Amino acid sequence: MEIVYHERSNVFHLLNDTISYVMMVLPNGHLGQIYFGKKIHDRENLSDLLELAVRPMASYVFPGDREFSLEHVKQELPVFGTGDYRSPAVEICQENGSRISDFQYCSHHVEKGKPTLSGLPATYTEDATEASTLVVELMDPVTKVKAELCYTIFAEGGILSKSVRFHNAGSGPVQLERAMSLCLDLPDCDYEWLQLSGTWARERHIKPRKLTMGIQSIGSMRGNSSHEHNPFLVLKRPCATEQQGEVFGFSFIYSGNFLIQAEVDAHDTTRILVGIHPDTFSWRLESEESFQAPEAVMVYTDQGMNAMSQTFHRLYQKRLARGYWRDQVRPILINNWEATYFDFTEEQLLTIAQKAKECGVELFVLDDGWFGERSSDHAGLGDWTANTKRLPAGIKGLAERIEQIGMKFGLWFEPEMVNEDSDLYRMHPDWILSVPLRAKSHGRYQYVLDFSRKDVVDCIYKMMAKILKDAKVSYVKWDMNRSITECFSVTLPPERQGEVYHRYILGVYDLYDRLTREFPQILFESCASGGGRFDPGMLYYAPQGWASDDTDAVERMKIQFGTSLCYPISSIGSHVSVIPNHQVFRITPLHTRANVAYFGTFGYELDLNKLAGEEISEVKRQIAFMKEYRALLQFGIFYRLKSPFEGNEMAWMVVSEDKRTAIVGWYRILNVVNDRFTRVRLCGLDPGLCYQNTQTNSIRFGDELMNFGLVTSDVTAGEVPADKQPCVDFESRLYILKAVSISK
Numbered sequence: 204m205e206i207v208y209h210e211r212s213n214v215f216h217l218l219n220d221t222i223s224y225v226m227m228v229l230p231n232g233h234l235g236q237i238y239f240g241k242k243i244h245d246r247e248n249l250s251d252l253l254e255l256a257v258r259p260m261a262s263y264v265f266p267g268d269r270e271f272s273l274e275h276v277k278q279e280l281p282v283f284g285t286g287d288y289r290s291p292a293v294e295i296c297q298e299n300g301s302r303i304s305d306f307q308y309c310s311h312h313v314e315k316g317k318p319t320l321s322g323l324p325a326t327y328t329e330d331a332t333e334a335s336t337l338v339v340e341l342m343d344p345v346t347k348v349k350a351e352l353c354y355t356i357f358a359e360g361g362i363l364s365k366s367v368r369f370h371n372a373g374s375g376p377v378q379l380e381r382a383m384s385l386c387l388d389l390p391d392c393d394y395e396w397l398q399l400s401g402t403w404a405r406e407r408h409i410k411p412r413k414l415t416m417g418i419q420s421i422g423s424m425r426g427n428s429s430h431e432h433n434p435f436l437v438l439k440r441p442c443a444t445e446q447q448g449e450v451f452g453f454s455f456i457y458s459g460n461f462l463i464q465a466e467v468d469a470h471d472t473t474r475i476l477v478g479i480h481p482d483t484f485s486w487r488l489e490s491e492e493s494f495q496a497p498e499a500v501m502v503y504t505d506q507g508m509n510a511m512s513q514t515f516h517r518l519y520q521k522r523l524a525r526g527y528w529r530d531q532v533r534p535i536l537i538n539n540w541e542a543t544y545f546d547f548t549e550e551q552l553l554t555i556a557q558k559a560k561e562c563g564v565e566l567f568v569l570d571d572g573w574f575g576e577r578s579s580d581h582a583g584l585g586d587w588t589a590n591t592k593r594l595p596a597g598i599k600g601l602a603e604r605i606e607q608i609g610m611k612f613g614l615w616f617e618p619e620m621v622n623e624d625s626d627l628y629r630m631h632p633d634w635i636l637s638v639p640l641r642a643k644s645h646g647r648y649q650y651v652l653d654f655s656r657k658d659v660v661d662c663i664y665k666m667m668a669k670i671l672k673d674a675k676v677s678y679v680k681w682d683m684n685r686s687i688t689e690c691f692s693v694t695l696p697p698e699r700q701g702e703v704y705h706r707y708i709l710g711v712y713d714l715y716d717r718l719t720r721e722f723p724q725i726l727f728e729s730c731a732s733g734g735g736r737f738d739p740g741m742l743y744y745a746p747q748g749w750a751s752d753d754t755d756a757v758e759r760m761k762i763q764f765g766t767s768l769c770y771p772i773s774s775i776g777s778h779v780s781v782i783p784n785h786q787v788f789r790i791t792p793l794h795t796r797a798n799v800a801y802f803g804t805f806g807y808e809l810d811l812n813k814l815a816g817e818e819i820s821e822v823k824r825q826i827a828f829m830k831e832y833r834a835l836l837q838f839g840i841f842y843r844l845k846s847p848f849e850g851n852e853m854a855w856m857v858v859s860e861d862k863r864t865a866i867v868g869w870y871r872i873l874n875v876v877n878d879r880f881t882r883v884r885l886c887g888l889d890p891g892l893c894y895q896n897t898q899t900n901s902i903r904f905g906d907e908l909m910n911f912g913l914v915t916s917d918v919t920a921g922e923v924p925a926d927k928q929p930c931v932d933f934e935s936r937l938y939i940l941k942a943v944s945i946s947k
Contacts, residue, residue: 204358205245206313206337212250215311217337217354218242221361222503224354225249226279226339229271231264232307234339234352236277236388239363240449241505262286275470277388280306280341280350280367289474290418290466293369294381294481297346302380306341306350313337317355317364322709324456324743325498326355326364326522333358333522347373348488360514361503368495371488378698379486383462383478384455385499389438392416392467394451397437399765403430404753404786406734407765409848414438414473420464424483426651426687426704427458427731428738434461435769438475443507445843446886450504450511453477454769456523457497458740459708460484483690485701497740508768509842509886516771516841523739524746524774526719528726532833533747533804534611535563535826536678538778540570541754541785542810545578549594549601553608558811560608562819563826566678566806567605568613573598575625581648584620585627587666599674606675613678613726614670618663619711620649620684627662634659636703638691646685654710655692655703664714671722681715681745683731708740715744728776728804737766747774747804754780754808756791756799757933760847760870763802764855772857773837777803779825781810793818795935797825798868801836802855805829832866832939835859839866842886851875854915858887862905863942865894869915870935878919882912889942897939913938 207216213228214237225237227250237252253276261272264286273286282304283291295304315331318338328334336355342348351368365385371377392414398421399407412419421436423429434455440448453475455461460480467473477499486494500518504510521529537559539552556567574590577583583590589597596603602612621628621635628635628650635650637643643650653659670676692703719727727745729736733752741748751762759777766775777800782790800806811822829836836857844854847870856867865888888894888905895902896913903913915936918927 204335204356206335206356207245208311209247209249212248213308214247214249215337215339216245216249217356217363218245219356219358222356222363224356224363225252227253228308229253229276229278231271233273234279234306234308234341236279239387239389239501240503275472277390277472279352279386281386282306289468290464290476291381292383292386292476292478293350293379295343295346295348296378296380298375298377304343304348305345306343309340309342309349311337311339318353320366320495320498322712323495323497324523324712324740325366326456326500326518327525328522342372346377347371348377357518360517362500362514362518364498364500366496366498368493369488370493371490374490376487376489379488379494381478381481381484382486382494382496383476383481384496385453385475385477385501387475387501389473389475392471392473393440394438394473395441395443396465397439397768399433399435399768400431403732403735404751405758406430406737406751406762407433408761409765409768409846414465414467416467416469418464418466420462422460422462422464422480424460424480426460426690426707427683427736428461428740429686430732430735433769434463434738436463436465436475436477437508437511437768438465439508445509446507448505448507450508452502452511452515452769454500454502454515454739455497456500456739456743457708458711458736458738460704479705483701483704486705487698487702500739512768512843513840515769519739519742519769520771520773520838524742526746527723528746532837533726533773534566534678535829536566536568536613536806537564537811538568538570538680538806538808541780541808545572547572547593552601553604554812555810556605556608556610559807560610562811562822563830564610564807566611566613568615568678568680569601570615570680571617571682573614582622582624584617584622584649585625585652587616587618587663587670597674598670598676602675611677612675613680614674614676615680615682616667617682617684618667618714619652619654621652622649633693636687636691636707637689639693641689644688646688649685651685651687653692653694653707654714655706656694656710660710660714664717667718668721671718671725676725678726678728679718680728680730680749683736685732686735712740712744719744730776734762737770742770742774747776749776750803753786754778755784755787755789756796757789757872758787759799760853763799764843764847764853767841767843767855772802772841773804775803776806778806778808780808781813789933791933792931792935793821795870795933798870798935798937801829801832801937802857802868804837805833835864835866840887844883844886847872852881854883856885856887862887862889862892865940867913867938867940868935869938871930872933874930874932874934875919876923877921880914880916880920882914882916884912885909888940892942893945894940895943897941898936902943902945908940
């Protein structure tokens with residue numbers, strides 16, 4: 204891992220064993236891009252890779268020079284209006300109305316390790332040898348606004364993180380209208396674009412398309428990263444697969460409005476921009492004020508999609524998630540929501556908990572409905588005190604009774620919201636985001652508290668902290684059930700209303716940070732009507748997130764498969780739910796519901812008292828299996844093998860670090876008859892080791908399992924014999940492979 208600066212050529216070269224990132228100070232003082240990709244040798248004159256040409260209709264920087272045009276040069280911090288007609292990374296409105304900027308190189312320095320970003324989630328290091336950081340300072344000579352571009356290259360893997368900080372060193376105010384965290388100009392457009400998109404109950408489906416001339420983008424202007432589009436993008440070569448080929452991954456560590464955009468120009472240059480969505484953003488910088496943009500992470504590999512995902516998994520699992528629970532296996536839980544919804548008593552909850560304890564469940568979670576006058580979603584949000592009509596001894600008393608049963612206790616909150624029918628709203632009607640004299644929109648009968656205000660955040664903190672101090676709470680499910688509308692804060696002046704969306708997210712981060720620091724032993728799980736804010740920003744505070752409100756096993760195959768492109772398995776909240784499923788009303792086998800949920804944090808979303816005796820026995824076996832293998836499932840090396848978006852079968856697997864144990868999950872959506880013989884090629888095994896398949900007791904070498912494949916044929920390959928158990932729709936199997944010694 205090195206950061207090299209060649210003074211004579213003004214070239215920066217960031218490199219490790221995997222990647223190179225090359226930049227240079229351009230003739231006009233701007234910072235230009237040269238190369239990002241597989242590692243190349245360093246040399247003094249890499250500046251000769253800068254290509255210039257005379258092009259008709261171009262605008263040129265220097266008098267008499269018809270080659271140096273910003274329209275055709277790759278740049279780190281491009282601006283609009285001085286020759287580059289592509290989308291800019293920064294836009295500043297000045298007192299005279301001009302939006303022209305000219306950010307020129309001033310200085311740079313190199314730091315060991317990685318600096319923190321004030322008030323924002325970001326990747327980190329625990330040792331200075333893990334990464335090196337280059338900080339390049341640019342300044343606009345007219346406004347005296349400085350831009351500090353921060354580049355961190357990690358010692359291992361094809362990882363480069365980028366962020367930018369703006370500081371107004373001038374005498375007058377300016378309005379920052381656009382502050383993208385990452386700009387990358389690629390020299391061609393021969394890529395397939397993959398995004399993770401959907402909506403409530405079908406989040407993060409993989410959506411591919413071919414890059415073409417013009418602008419393609421995903422984003423959110425909902426105030427949260429959204430169910431619709433995840434702040435993550437893949438560019439892969441058309442020939443790249445899960446196992447081979449060039450792949451770029453782009454991830455934005457932020458939980459609010461965002462934009463990820465690819466712009467292909469007429470000469471096939473591709474500009475990638477990642478940052479806060481400029482259409483809902485404006486930030487006033489008075490003299491000597493600063494603004495820090497969130498961090499964006501880029502990953503490059505030439506080893507295919509799995510290698511890209513595994514790089515993100517390692518980074519986000521170990522150097523984004525933090526605290527006690529980062530490295531701990533997650534408790535097997537039961538949540539009462541789909542078992543009772545709002546209709547419960549304390550005794551009913553204890554009955555559910557007692558049965559769960561008998562089956563081996565470790566954590567009971569009380570969901571919505573325990574506070575204020577909350578008997579439906581019409582009232583009570585914001586009043587975070589226990590409803591003693593339902594819970595006579597409050598949360599403290601219930602938590603103690605759950606602990607006496609032998610389980611830990613968890614609790615649901617939705618701290619960012621308020622119902623109009625609540626004591627909090629009646630006391631503080633001005634605490635919601637709304638525009639004076641205009642109608643206010645509700646979602647799920649609730650309004651969004653103005654978390655851009657410190658007094659609002661402080662109030663919610665005090666209520667939550669009191670409960671967490673008084674009661675034995677081991678887990679918090681933090682929900683958020685609506686997007687932002689009428690985004691206006693009565694405490695900010697007109698020129699700062701464009702800051703509200705971002706200030707709101709900073710308020711959410713502040714509350715998370717205070718609570719997780721004060722209660723480090725509590726496991727926090729983020730939630731936003733399921734997957735509406737499943738993003739890296741949340742992962743910094745909560746090491747796991749509820750992946751989707753859709754608990755159907757078949758739907759979860761696609762959701763969890765897509766989620767795995769960027770996010771580690773330990774971050775994916777996944778449960779076994781009741782049938783018929785409450786979202787799609789599908790009936791799936793109990794073993795398939797578990798076989799999907801194993802590849803996540805694992806738990807139950809039902810009343811186990813309503814299962815038959817044979818089903819309870821199966822649940823006990825499931826829990827025992829998860830306890831035995833959860834460290835491998837949650838922290839092993841994950842591979843996608845067959846996509847549910849491409850056929851009737853899906854497969855994935857996880858392999859231990861020493862390659863001696865593997866678990867393969869195989870799934871078939873609809874049953875077939877007289878079908879072909881089937882097998883799936885495995886990944887990540889040691890080719891020279893022999894593995895015993897606990898499903899069949901067969902022993903095969905790793906190279907055979909990876910090249911010929913694991914045989915998955917069953918009775919559907921032909922006519923079902925009379926003495927064989929037939930298969931059904933939504934079939935699944937787990938194959939446990941363990942390395943064994945054999946005599947030669």
